[in-house]
Structure formats: structure tokens, C-alpha cells
Amino acid sequence: MSGFFTALAQYPFLQMALLACLLASVGCGIIGAFVVVRRLGAMAGGIAHTVLAGMGIAFFLDASPVLGAIIAALISAVLIGLIKLRWRQDEEVLIAAFWSVGMAIGVLFISQTPGYNVNLMNYLFGNVLLVSEPDVLRMAVLDIVIIFMVGLFYKQFLAAAFDEEFALLRGVNVELFYILMLAMIALTVVLLIQIVGLILVIALLILPAASVAQFVASLPRIMAGATCLSVGITFLGLGLSYTPDLPAGATVIVVAGAVYLGAIILKRVLSRRRKRALARQ
Amino acid sequence: MTTRPVVEIEDLSFSYGEVPVLEHVSLTIGKEEFFGIIGPNASGKSTLLRLMLGLMEPDRGSVRLLDTSPRQARTRVGYVPQHPGYRREFPVSVRDVVLMGRLGVTAPLGRYSSLDRAKAREAMQAVQVDDIADRNIAGLSGGQAQRMLIARALACEPEILILDEPTSNIDLRAEESIFALLKQYNARMTIIIVSHDVAFISAYVNRVGCLNRTLVCHATGDISGKTIEELYGTDVKMIQHRH
Numbered sequence: 001m002s003g004f005f006t007a008l009a010q011y012p013f014l015q016m017a018l019l020a021c022l023l024a025s026v027g028c029g030i031i032g033a034f035v036v037v038r039r040l041g042a043m044a045g046g047i048a049h050t051v052l053a054g055m056g057i058a059f060f061l062d063a064s065p066v067l068g069a070i071i072a073a074l075i076s077a078v079l080i081g082l083i084k085l086r087w088r089q090d091e092e093v094l095i096a097a098f099w100s101v102g103m104a105i106g107v108l109f110i111s112q113t114p115g116y117n118v119n120l121m122n123y124l125f126g127n128v129l130l131v132s133e134p135d136v137l138r139m140a141v142l143d144i145v146i147i148f149m150v151g152l153f154y155k156q157f158l159a160a161a162f163d164e165e166f167a168l169l170r171g172v173n174v175e176l177f178y179i180l181m182l183a184m185i186a187l188t189v190v191l192l193i194q195i196v197g198l199i200l201v202i203a204l205l206i207l208p209a210a211s212v213a214q215f216v217a218s219l220p221r222i223m224a225g226a227t228c229l230s231v232g233i234t235f236l237g238l239g240l241s242y243t244p245d246l247p248a249g250a251t252v253i254v255v256a257g258a259v260y261l262g263a264i265i266l267k268r269v270l271s272r273r274r275k276r277a278l279a280r281q
Numbered sequence: 282m283t284t285r286p287v288v289e290i291e292d293l294s295f296s297y298g299e300v301p302v303l304e305h306v307s308l309t310i311g312k313e314e315f316f317g318i319i320g321p322n323a324s325g326k327s328t329l330l331r332l333m334l335g336l337m338e339p340d341r342g343s344v345r346l347l348d349t350s351p352r353q354a355r356t357r358v359g360y361v362p363q364h365p366g367y368r369r370e371f372p373v374s375v376r377d378v379v380l381m382g383r384l385g386v387t388a389p390l391g392r393y394s395s396l397d398r399a400k401a402r403e404a405m406q407a408v409q410v411d412d413i414a415d416r417n418i419a420g421l422s423g424g425q426a427q428r429m430l431i432a433r434a435l436a437c438e439p440e441i442l443i444l445d446e447p448t449s450n451i452d453l454r455a456e457e458s459i460f461a462l463l464k465q466y467n468a469r470m471t472i473i474i475v476s477h478d479v480a481f482i483s484a485y486v487n488r489v490g491c492l493n494r495t496l497v498c499h500a501t502g503d504i505s506g507k508t509i510e511e512l513y514g515t516d517v518k519m520i521q522h523r524h
Binding site: 037151152153154155156158159161162163164165166167168169170171172213216217218219222 | 334336355356358360362365366367371372373374377378381382384385387389390391392393417419433437
């Protein structure tokens, strides 16, 4: 780790990587909390994998892959939401279909891209060390959009997540806010893909919020806690991976998994101790 | 100036697929009436409420609330569901839930106002959950959760308050205090309450609708063994005799 800190002072690309982790953590904490309390993990996974379609098409057209990712994620979020709500189709089937078909489309386009020399691994598993200044700026814009939307409509997002029928009766357009939430998830997925790639993205989206939710019972606190924890997880993952030259994305995800495991063990120990203390009284 | 009735239902019929649930139901409820709906299980009570709330559309006939469609009237109606539509482990406090009643009244953007918070506090005090306002909902008893849902509906400041079996999880003493409270609120709003508890409800309401696919209304003085027998059949008559 000490090698990492000397390198950090020396190399701007590492500073850029840390900044990217910081920015990704903001969206991750806010939207991750909603994903956990609304149980939208599988949905987020489905949206994440369709991103490959957007990136593949972007390569084929020689356009910006991140732009392709944003468009694909938003389209799939809105389509899954609309088909589920309007055509009454089963969510699980829709997720499976979008997940694999999205990836398949991506693979087809990449295979047909002239001079096929794309480093696919970077998009599948992320490479935060390649994050550039425009990438970081784009991430900041995505964060601002997420904070703005959730700040403006927090009441409606919370009410629709908590009790859909009652929210509807209070005049909240629950279908619109469901689709908006999926769109926010789509943007967050694009944020996180820069750090860990699209295959590993669900873990980083869910595990920090799920860890914090073991101990905290208010949505804003879960958001704040998950943001801080996500900063810690991504920094630690990056630091640990640097000296032995391990893939940063995969290291971050292993750290996230370890933190979650630690959280659920700690929760169990604490509740047992409390039960024993109550029994003694 | 004549005041229009707050609920006007005309020749309403509804079926789930082939199974008829409501047939030729007509009902008029006046302003500030305290109206009870009783009937056996699966008699269509909850379905009738859901049609009034515009959560379902009738196959035939019409429902009008507050001189408009149920959907248009929605935010002027407070609703206490029989089965809460939330997960107990959702990370919110009692106060957070009661504040949700302010949606539709409060400004759509940003946070709840100080007026919203004051109205929520008032509603929590009325049903005596103000002392557990900051408690997480996961730890509530059935009775506390039910009172929280009543507070959420009162926080709407509704013109019509609709309650579906609001006292099913509550012991008798708490039930009496809730009915006494509703009686007070009745001076400000029309109250429609569904119950299977025939004897109890008739002490509080002005009028009772006996529902078993079709609806027959009675002023509360008129409920006799005969009407109950017609509604429930002989099983209930035997229970009545034991009293």
C-alpha cells in the first residue's frame, strides 16, 4: 500500500482514478439505497448488461462508447419498465431477455467492427486506471443529474417505493416514478462501469447500501453511509491492487464482498448479544 | 343552495372474470354522514371501496365522488387499507409514513413543509402514536401499525375518509377509542367504514349498508335479527341468539 501512496503523489492518472471512485460512490450510495430497499438488484443487473449493446454499436459507428452506454442503459430501463407495466409481462423473463440479448447485440457489433482490436476486457471488467479527464467530467454531470432528480422528487420516490397503492391514491404517478427510478439506475450503472466494468457492476451498486442497511433504518442515512462506504471500498480496492498489479475492478469487488460479509456477521453477533442481554434481565 | 351528495353510485356491477362480485349496487352518501358497510367475507366490501377509489373500473354503472370521477377526487379522499401495502422491514419511521399522507396536498417539489409536519404531528397525536413517531416501523405491533395508517389517512385532511376493517388488529378498548375519535372527525368529513362486526359498528354510524353482492341500506335503528339473517344466513343467527 505504501507504494501506492508515493505513486499517487507522482502520477496524475492515479489521482484521476481516485476522483472517479469518489464520483462513482455518490451515485452508488444514493441509487444503491433505493435498489436495496426496492429490491431492484436483478433489474439493475439486466440494465447493466444491455450496456454492451450500446458500446458495441458505438465501436461499430466509431462513436463514443460511454455515450453508447448511456443511451443503451436508458433505452433498456424505459423499455423494461414500460413492457412490465403496460403489457403486464413477467419481470424475471424481461430481465433475462434484456440481459442476454443486450450482450449478444454488443458481441455481434464488436465482431463486425473493422480492424477488430478493441480491448473488450476493459469494458467487461473495467479499468479505472484508464479514466480520462473528460470521463471524470461526464461522471460529475451524471452525479449532478442523479442528485438533482432525487432531491427534487425524494417524497415521490420514497412513497412509491414504500407503498405503491397509497402513493397512487395520493396522486403520485407511480408508473412514471418507477420508470424514472430505472432511468436513475441506468445512469448509475454507467457511472460504476468506469470503475468495475459492466459484469461486476451490480455488486458495487448493491453491497455498500446492503451493508449499511444492516445497521441503519432510515433511507437518507443509508444513502450517506453507502456513499462513504463505497468511497472506502473503491479506494481500498484500488490501493490493494496497485503494487501487485492486480485488476483494479475485480479487487474492488472482492473488497465489497468482504465488507458485506463482515457486515452480516457483525449484525448477527450484535443481535445475539442483545438477545442474551435481554434474557439475563 | 343544496349540497350534492359526496358519493353517488348508480346501478354498479362488477365481476372478476365469470364470478359476479357486485350486482346492481346503488348508493348515495351525504355530506358528513358516518356510513357503515357490513357483510360476510367475500361479499364484495373491499371491491366496492376499490371501485370508489378508482383503483378498478366498474363493468356497468357509475361511481361519482365529490361531484367528479373517483380518479379526479382521489387526493381529497383518505384511505385506510385493510392489508398494509408495504414491507415491514422498509427503513422508514412512523413519522415518515404519516407524512406520506401529505402527498397530493403539499407542493410536488422538494421537501415537506413545516405545515405538512404540523399536520402530521396533529394526526399522530389524535391516534396516539406521537410518542413513537421516530420509531422504525419494523418494531410496531399490529395495533400501532393500524393506528399509524389511520394517522396517515387523517394527515391527508380528506373530505371523505374511507376505512377498510380498520380495527381488525386492535383490542376492544382501543377499538372503542378509535371509533370515538372518528365520531369527532365526522363533524369535518364524511366517513365510510367497512366492518364485519355488525353489533359494534351500529352504535356509531348513522346508516348501514348490508352488502352481499347486492346492497341494502338501513338507518341504524332498523337493524334487526331479520336483516342480519337475510344478510348472513342462519349461521350468524345462531351466534346472535347466544348474545
